[in-house]
Amino acid sequence: MAENPAAIAEKEAKLLSIISSDILEIGPEFAVTDDLFEAGLDSMSIMRLLIQVETAFGSRIPVAQVNRENFSTVSKIVALIPVA
Amino acid sequence: MISVRSLATDSKNQQKADVIVAGGGTAGIAAAVCAARDGAQTLLIERRGALGGMACNALVHTLCGLYLLRDDDTHPLAYSNEGFPREFAERLIAAGGASSPVRMGKLDVLPHDPTALAAVADNLTRRTPNLTVFLHTDLTRVETAAGQIQAVQLRSQGCAMEVSVKSLIDASGDAEAVALAGADFEVAPTDRLQRPAYIFGIGGALENALAGDARLKLAHLISSAVTSGHLSSEALGVAFRHGMGKSEIWATLDLQADPYDPCLPECLSRVESCGRRVSLEIIRFLRLHAPGFENAEITRTPLQAGIRESRRVSGVASLTGEDILHGRLGENPVALACWPLELRENARGARLRFPTENRPAGISLDCLRSRTYKNLFVAGRCISCTHEAQASIRVTGTCLATGEAAGKAAAAFSK
Numbered sequence: 001m002a003e004n005p006a007a008i009a010e011k012e013a014k015l016l017s018i019i020s021s022d023i024l025e026i027g028p029e030f031a032v033t034d035d036l037f038e039a040g041l042d043s044m045s046i047m048r049l050l051i052q053v054e055t056a057f058g059s060r061i062p063v064a065q066v067n068r069e070n071f072s073t074v075s076k077i078v079a080l081i082p083v084a
Numbered sequence: 085m086i087s088v089r090s091l092a093t094d095s096k097n098q099q100k101a102d103v104i105v106a107g108g109g110t111a112g113i114a115a116a117v118c119a120a121r122d123g124a125q126t127l128l129i130e131r132r133g134a135l136g137g138m139a140c141n142a143l144v145h146t147l148c149g150l151y152l153l154r155d156d157d158t159h160p161l162a163y164s165n166e167g168f169p170r171e172f173a174e175r176l177i178a179a180g181g182a183s184s185p186v187r188m189g190k191l192d193v194l195p196h197d198p199t200a201l202a203a204v205a206d207n208l209t210r211r212t213p214n215l216t217v218f219l220h221t222d223l224t225r226v227e228t229a230a231g232q233i234q235a236v237q238l239r240s241q242g243c244a245m246e247v248s249v250k251s252l253i254d255a256s257g258d259a260e261a262v263a264l265a266g267a268d269f270e271v272a273p274t275d276r277l278q279r280p281a282y283i284f285g286i287g288g289a290l291e292n293a294l295a296g297d298a299r300l301k302l303a304h305l306i307s308s309a310v311t312s313g314h315l316s317s318e319a320l321g322v323a324f325r326h327g328m329g330k331s332e333i334w335a336t337l338d339l340q341a342d343p344y345d346p347c348l349p350e351c352l353s354r355v356e357s358c359g360r361r362v363s364l365e366i367i368r369f370l371r372l373h374a375p376g377f378e379n380a381e382i383t384r385t386p387l388q389a390g391i392r393e394s395r396r397v398s399g400v401a402s403l404t405g406e407d408i409l410h411g412r413l414g415e416n417p418v419a420l421a422c423w424p425l426e427l428r429e430n431a432r433g434a435r436l437r438f439p440t441e442n443r444p445a446g447i448s449l450d451c452l453r454s455r456t457y458k459n460l461f462v463a464g465r466c467i468s469c470t471h472e473a474q475a476s477i478r479v480t481g482t483c484l485a486t487g488e489a490a491g492k493a494a495a496a497f498s499k
């Protein structure tokens with residue numbers, strides 16, 4: 001079942017705010033489609049990102065889905081979060 | 085007091101040297117070789133059993149700051165300091181102790197082997213006339229009179245020796261000579277000091293253990309294990325990187341270490357034991373759970389945890405973060421700093437601040453001179469600068485350059 005656009009946008013905004021307050025130094029102009037690795041995401045910061053995603057959304061992204069492509073933008077990460 | 089045959093004595097039978105270099109890290113190696121080459125009878129003393137400091141004993145394995153910044157590799161690679169830093173890098177490469185420069189993101193670095201670096205330093209110092217090296221020797225006291233350093237006391241294996249000196253170079257990383265002399269220094273507030281790290285080497289992993297998305301998948305495994313309580317939370321500070329060859333992996337474990345004070349033995353003891361414990365937890369975990377790490381083992385443990393920042397001397401002048409960010413050359417720079425500000429004020433990885441147009445900043449000799457004693461020079465990560473500037477100048481390439489400049493200046497002063 002596809003999630004409704006408003007719910008997706010809400011999740012994206014929540015994840016973006018987590019990333020900007022705790023994970024990466026990104027400005028207010030940073031978009032949900034901008035590249036997180038170019039903004040400094042690396043194998044150390046992704047550990048905290050994964051933990052924060054679990055805390056905020058109540059579900060863990062399986063290891064099989066962890067790759068550079070899937071984690072390159074906020075939108076793509078949100079698409080991995082199972083719908084509650 | 086004992087006397088040592090390799091040192092000269094004066095008319096009162098007191099042992100003497102023109103220049104004493106306290107600390108044999110990258111800065112001290114450069115300072116001692118360059119002072120001796122300029123004709124000063126030089127004594128280099130090092131507490132531990134190998135030269136190299138952090139770049140050997142703490143297993144730092146990449147020389148940074150050797151090359152000018154460039155936007156991309158269409159611009160040619162150029163040394164930022166042509167003198168001793170270039171010579172040392174080339175000796176290391178020729179000896180097989182360093183590969184060739186590698187582009188990491190926007191930066192060019194030279195991966196090296198920590199033990200080979202110490203061996204190259206052994207070879208070079210042994211063949212330098214006028215230079216004596218004492219390993220396993222600690223600077224324990226600095227005698228001053230009339231605004232100058234007069235003599236130092238050294239201690240090795242339970243024996244003390246006193247050596248009179250014309251000038252002293254503090255290349256101890258922690259400004260120990262400065263502190264012992266009672267000269268002025270500064271330390272950043274404890275919550276801002278750059279955090280320490282425990283580096284260890286891993287062998288026996290498959291060559292593709294870090295290939296493709298493996299590093300991200302490792303991050304997932306480790307963070308899951310931390311959440312489930314199978315690994316200590318400190319494991320979140322770990323990052324993996326290949327060594328010079330694909331068969332070795334370096335793990336750098338950044339530690340928050342609060343409350344952090346790198347000048348206190350209780351704090352250092354806590355850092356060392358935490359690094360040791362968590363490194364063992366991590367290797368056990370990797371063997372059980374990480375693809376390609378089934379037969380991995382720790383092949384190198386550091387002789388000491390890596391300390392990035394502690395005391396900084398208060399000099400005649402002080403380099404600031406703004407100087408670096410604006411690439412200010414100043415008048416008569418004796419060394420160039422060209423590494424971005426690499427802030428590691430927590431164990432969550434680096435924040436980089438690049439200088440405008442990749443311009444290098446000039447370091448003046450006044451930043452290498454104590455404001456308290458005119459024959460006290462400083463080189464390496466404890467030169468006179470702000471906390472922000474130290475985040476750039478602490479890299480080994482710049483330490484080699486400030487070492488060279490301090491060595492030449494101390495030799496000239498001693499004439």
Ligand SMILES: Cc1cc2nc3c(=O)[nH]c(=O)nc-3n(C[C@H](O)[C@H](O)[C@H](O)COP(=O)(O)OP(=O)(O)OC[C@H]3O[C@@H](n4cnc5c(N)ncnc54)[C@H](O)[C@@H]3O)c2cc1C
Pocket residue numbers: 106107108109110111112129130131132136137138139142144145146147148149221222223224255256257258260261280281282283389390391392463464465466478479480481483
């Ligand atoms: C975890 C970590 C990672 C790093 N990564 C990099 C990197 O990738 N690339 C890079 O270029 N730089 C890196 N750095 C920074 C760099 O390694 C150090 O700042 C640099 O090596 C400092 O050189 P130094 O000669 O000033 O001091 P040190 O290397 O600290 O050497 C000082 C020496 O003085 C000796 N000593 C101290 N007091 C006395 C005394 N009283 N008597 C006798 N001997 C004494 C010590 O034993 C030591 O050998 C890193 C640092 C750390 C801690």
